[in-house]
Amino acid sequence: MIVAVDQDLVEAVLFRLGRDPCLAAATGYREDDPEREALYQIADPGARNEAFGTYFAHWFHQAGLEGALRSALDEFPLLAGTIARATFCRARSARDEVGELFRGAEGPPRAVFALLPERLPERTHVPILRHECQHLHDILDPAFGYPLDPAVLRQLEADPLFRMRYRVLWDLCVDGRLSRRFPEFAKRLPFRNRELENSFGFLGSPVIEELFKELWYGEQPGHARLWKLATDPRHERGPALPGMPCPLCRFPTFSWAEPARIDALRDAVVRDFPAWTPAESLCARCAEIYAARNMRLPPTIVV
Ligand SMILES: [Zn+2]
Ligand SMILES: [Zn+2]
Incomplete structure (x- = not known):
């Protein structure tokens, strides 16, 4: 299994290591390394970029970060033994921190994990990777029966x-x-x-x-x-809690309509969704749409 780390993530992680005196002391990596400063003198942009890539890869390895990623994967032998490559890239937010499995028509599958750069210096990547690896293990395990089609x-x-x-x-x-x-x-x-x-x-x-x-x-x-x-068909529409899907548009919502507003829109909503009841609520966006419709289409229109 090849472990590859996107340069974007490597640089962001090392930037944090260099900024923190404790981490810098622990790893030996320094923000004001004269060796790195010298790389800026390379005139050719392609060669300069490549030199920076080699420099950052060296320090990423030196600080034990590549090993830290690999050892989390090695805890899941089915996964580590099946995939040809694990690529780590930079996540933009905690919501993006997921692991995905890619299967081509040929060859062994590949895994891609997105992590926030601060995870590695803080060593908080371990529980995230373990959770994602267990999902991927399930997908690969025939006993789990994850659909392949x-x-x-x-x-x-x-x-x-x-x-x-x-x-x-x-x-x-x-x-x-x-x-x-x-x-x-x-x-x-x-x-x-x-x-x-x-x-x-x-x-x-x-x-x-x-x-x-x-x-x-x-x-x-x-x-x-x-x-x-x-897929239990009972109570297909859940309670109006943050993150639950709106019964009308079915998108998960964190912003539900005010109860007073729901009463005002009741008749208009029931015309489109006869089974809907105000107790199920509706998201603020759907409420906007119905409120706008109510205003634009008064019951008597003289043409
Ligand atoms: Zn999960
Ligand atoms: Zn909605």
Whole structure:
């Protein structure tokens, strides 16, 4: 397995190492290294760029950062033994910090991980990589039964509500299994439990409790089980909590309409969505649209 790190991430990580006196002392890397200053003197832009690349790669390796990435992957032998290459690139925000698997028509799959540059100097990349590697392990493990057909995958991805529920269930059983290998994951239990309650409240407390036990403490549940749970047709429309999909546009929203506004829009919404009730709420964007429509289309229009 080749471990490759995008230059963008390497430079951003070293920039942070050089700025922090403790880290600089620990790694030997200095922001005011005369050797690096000398590289600016190289006149040819191509040669200068290449010299910087070699210089940064040397220090990234020297500071043990490449080893830090590789050792996280090596904890997942199925993954490390299957992929030909793991590429690390720079994430722009914590939401982008994910691992993805790419399979071509030929050859072994490749993995790409996005990380924020501050993770490596702080060594906070380990739990993130472990979580992502467990997902990728599941995808590669035939016992999990993750669908390989892109057409099936697209179908699974099509409904934001089912996709969100599937993510909640999979994350829960990923962290549950990791908590038995790495105690740091045990502290995620309350958070994962809350996510389950928020997304599957319609099942009622005793069922949710059983489900939590099954997924957190059980062995790998398998894609079919998770998908069946995620696509439960009951209460397709969840409660109006931050991050839940709006019952009208179905996009996850963090901004729900004010209750007073919902009452005013009730008739207009029900005309389009007869099964909708004000208790289900609607996102602020949909509320804007209905409010604008109400104004532009008064009940009596004289032409
Ligand atoms: Zn996850
Ligand atoms: Zn909406």
